[in-house]
């Protein structure tokens with residue numbers, strides 16, 4: 001039987017970070033990854049222009065210190081998200097930048113959310129859905145504006161989460177301004193080489209310790225550790241770290257069954273629904289006409305678009321389509337979906353938009369290994385589902401962005417959770433050096 005000290009389930013940022021920390025202290029690890037690649041919700045492909053294209057997590061926030069340090073260790077620099085020109089706010093095909101009342105009332109509603117997030121927690125806030133809260137705001141256009149901004153921030157339909165869950169998310173990210181912001185906010189920078197490129201570099205360093213196409217299917221907690229079942233034979237270890245997203249981790253059969261508090265992490269959460277596409281052009285041509293590339297469309301099939309072009313590189317336009325808009329795109333053929341998305345962008349930036357050098361898309365809610373994105377969210381009435389998500393169950397430690405109190409849902413949260421779980425295990429079992437017999441003194 002295969003034996004190791006720590007078996008790690010999942011080679012996303014949480015798992016890869018945990019493995020790296022443990023290896024640096026001389027602890028034996030083995031990583032089981034169910035997919036045929038590492039990175040999980042971070043996934044970088046190459047465009048026809050040769051530039052890296054992030055189809056999953058991409059932005060690094062202003063104070064995402066751990067993931068920034070990790071990128072630096074692998075010689076990968078960050079570049080600032082371009083934000084020249086003004087964003088386009090569009091409704092019914094018309095720009096509404098000059099609709100001061102809508103802008104003002106939307107700004108006031110967002111300010112109210114920011115203030116609410118700083119007040120002490122109220123149980124009632126977990127019974128009101130964000131959709132219910134938005135429905136009480138006067139002005140149909142203001143409500144649609146809020147729907148676009150908040151669905152985008154959460155990557156779900158607003159009746160799937162409570163105001164309490166939104167508040168928790170806001171606090172975890174340091175407030176609404178930080179969550180939605182570029183400079184000084186969560187969208188400040190991108191990684192040269194892509195977030196998936198950084199995951200690949202981490203995995204390369206670990207070498208054969210990372211085993212692809214090898215899912216953990218069962219976990220048996222024993223007197224001296226844990227036995228993990230896989231299709232190619234079991235692995236025995238002293239400790240395990242599970243980093244799979246909660247709903248996906250629910251497919252692993254546990255013996256003895258998991259305690260109720262742990263099951264709530266799985267049954268009380270919903271995974272976000274998100275479609276992402278990136279169109280690559282020889283240059284960011286929209287800037288020539290003074291556009292930032294950023295769009296908020298209150299009534300079109302593509303609610304938001306961003307310019308994520310590499311510095312001095314080709315032009316990258318990215319769309320992130322959450323919830324019901326994503327499901328509407330799912331119902332189209334690949335060709336119709338591409339025409340719909342590019343057609344929507346062409347309405348803003350002109351016919352040139354229809355002919356990218358390359359086109360990349362991914363519906364994360366159809367990915368069987370992660371089940372959606374950006375992350376798992378507590379369902380209304382189950383706000384505490386994730387409150388203790390990082391608490392160990394005997395020899396099993398839990399990591400993954402959902403277990404991070406700060407920056408939950410982000411790459412930074414994933415890295416911090418991996419470091420935390422590795423630290424817990426080191427505190428429990430020590431390093432091989434700690435276990436060596438110490439010479440007697442005197």
Ligand SMILES: Cc1cc2nc3c(=O)[nH]c(=O)nc-3n(C[C@H](O)[C@H](O)[C@H](O)COP(=O)(O)OP(=O)(O)OC[C@H]3O[C@@H](n4cnc5c(N)ncnc54)[C@H](O)[C@@H]3O)c2cc1C
Nearest residue numbers: 010012013014034040041057058059216369373400401411
């Ligand atoms: C479209 C999209 C955009 C995003 N944008 C951003 C952004 O701009 N900035 C940001 O900070 N974050 C962003 N995120 C979120 C970020 O990508 C995630 O928070 C982060 O990647 C999660 O890492 P993780 O290691 O916790 O989980 P994951 O990356 O989900 O890793 C879990 C791993 O476990 C594996 N696995 C599952 N089940 C098993 C099993 N039974 N056995 C073995 N392996 C298993 C999976 O295949 C996966 O590789 C985005 C996410 C998406 C989807």
